[in-house]
Amino acid sequence: MPLSESILILMALLALAMIAAPLTRSLPIPFTVVLVGIGIALGWTSQFWEPLHQLQHFRLTPDLVLFIFLPTLIFESGYNLDARQLIKDIFPVLVLAVPALLLSTFLVGAGLHLVFDMPLSLALLFGALISATDPVAVISLFKELGAPLRLTVLVEGESLFNDATAIVVFNILLGMALVGGSMDGHTMLHAGYEFIYVFFGGALLGLICGLIVCEWMRLMRDNFSAILVLSVILAYVSFIFAEHYLHVSGVMAVVGASLCLGVYGVTRISHHAGELLRESWEVFAYICNALLFLLVGLSVDLHNLATHLPYIAVAIVLVLLSRLPAVYLMLPATLRRFHLPAVRSGDKHIMWWGGLKGGLAIAIVLSLPEDLAARQLLLDMTLGVVIFTLLINAPSIKPLMNKLGMNALNANEKVELEQGVLHAQKHALNVLQRMEKARFMSKVSLHQANSLIQDVMQPQHASISPARQLSHVRQIASRAEVEELEHLRDAGVVPQYLLLDIKSELRLEREATSGEVAGLNPVLKVEQKLLRWLRERDTMASWLSRYQALRISGLLRRTILRILMTDAANAHLKSRKDIDDDARNTVRNELKTRLNALHAQLTEVHENYPGFFSRFETRMGMLAALAGAGWQADDDHKHGEIGKKAYCRIQQLITEAESRIPEVKNTPLNPPAKDLIRMVPIFSRLSTQAAETLASQAAVVTFLPGDTVIEEGARGDALYIISHGEVMVSHRENTQDSAILANLRTGDFFGEMALLGDQVRKATVTAIQASTLLRLTRKEVLALASQYPEVQQHLKAAEEERAQTLE
Known part of the structure; x- marks a missing residue:
């Protein structure tokens, strides 16, 4: 078939899908299921109607699914997946993706072997390819139905990750079926190694590719076209390189790359570019979904399915039964083992019934060798199960959700509805009042419109407890904070990475106030690990000093932003007259308390580092002003108020001004480093020249309150002298309790035993206040x-004195 005709038919199929899209809005059937039905109808009609004969050439092939559709659909899903929720539920997701799939493979294979006396190798082969929930089918359906966040993450995460397991098991069993091998210990060991290599190798490759492309995107700045092209390159190159060259999981490579872009990449590009990128990939996925499900329908041969109907019926029952242990036994056990919140019974029912199969299973079965015995049987069984899950399971999920009451409003959502209706009604009536003042509407029309608004947007006046009212007002305040933060981002004051970090802090605060156990901010976890790695490495001393300066700058910037956000939330609550007065006053008092704490934190840094603070606020003010100037120039150019030449000239002026802003540097030590060194007994009688030489080699490091300077049991060879601040020395008495030995202040020192050769720390030293320390290593002293x-x-x-003490 000529290429032009193929493209024309594809466009016709896509146009048919777009025609069906608005028509399915009134139907209780998901759009993707309708497309499968249309595909089946077209495939059947093409056998008898000559104008449609060309559709006989359009069938799913393994390469079409794996190398065209799958990278786009997996990448879009991974990019939009809530990575934070996925990390929280990573253990149950992995249990569903690996051991649960292996169990399902065995149960399906054993059942077919017992019922039809099918060769066990072929039965297990079918069990492997049909047990994986298809990410394309599941993701498209859950997005369409608007499933709850945690349920969506669990099912999407499972469907994304279990592909690697299914493909590895399938390939192993296929090899056994072809050569007649047995499942001995050596084979099992090889299978385990292959799974680790394929699964984690794919994820690692995707992560590496993602990091490279994310840094590449940073160089593109606001060139969205280049950023979009790079994301497409990332999706397809990571998949093809993984599958074709390294023989690892291409799906895991795309998942790793997309998660990297969704978590890290968005911090390297502008917010506007990130939003456009998200919308663009949604369009790509929409096109691929439409074509894929139409082609699934076209690939169905109804005559062959009818021939093997008994096999298909038994396979459907086995597939459904084999999923029961995973959802109702293994998942709850994993949640209890890792102390995670339980999954509601209704969610379990949806997870069991919503284990859809799709194009991936068809692509795997089509990859079977042509001369394999029972290939047609396996193909028809796969198509039968896929069609059943798409035409029976998928349409019934939404009614099942309604039956289980999953769409019913909970107490918090009822409060949100009550307040939302009041707020919407107020805004609608204000619009009508403005139209009346402008004499745009007659009194009769105005009266009719007012009556309609008051009738439709009638508050339910449900009984709302004070606790629910308080929770809702806190959400309103949090929303006001986010809006202020995004306003500051749009003005160029807040970089994207800091925006995401503060939003994460706000989510954790909401979880804490709602009673949910909130973990440590992931950014802070990474920060603490990096600090622990840097602090006792001599070669990293200068990097530690720079890193700590960046931390102080980040703390100041974050504190200032939180002050602005808290002020905005307080003002917003003051202006809202449609919320409960007691709840509003309580939340405003909470905001006032937080504001006082933030100002105290700012004052502490100012008092501890006056020179640093002064230079920081000067630099931040200048950068914020220039960012605002750049934003205004962009806006003027965009709306045609200034031309291209004037815009470029303004950008040059801003760049020139930025280059003249002084850097923020650490202030000199007071007292000087040589005087601090002489405060240590073993250096008290050093000559001025020797003290100055040693001072020139020492590193100045800063630790924030709560930072661990040295840790008991760790190895280190550095002495620390306190220039400013206060630290606490403690010693572990057992695995849980620690005894405080001393508090050290300016002029005190610790870690001197490391200079004498004892590199194992005997106590833990933690900063109580922001502290500036002088760091001397044994190597420098020797x-x-x-x-x-x-x-x-x-x-x-000193060594002789210490030896006598030990005796």
């Missing part, structure tokens, strides 16, 4: 001792 004999003598005397 190097000085080779030049100054007096240092060697002091060290030898």
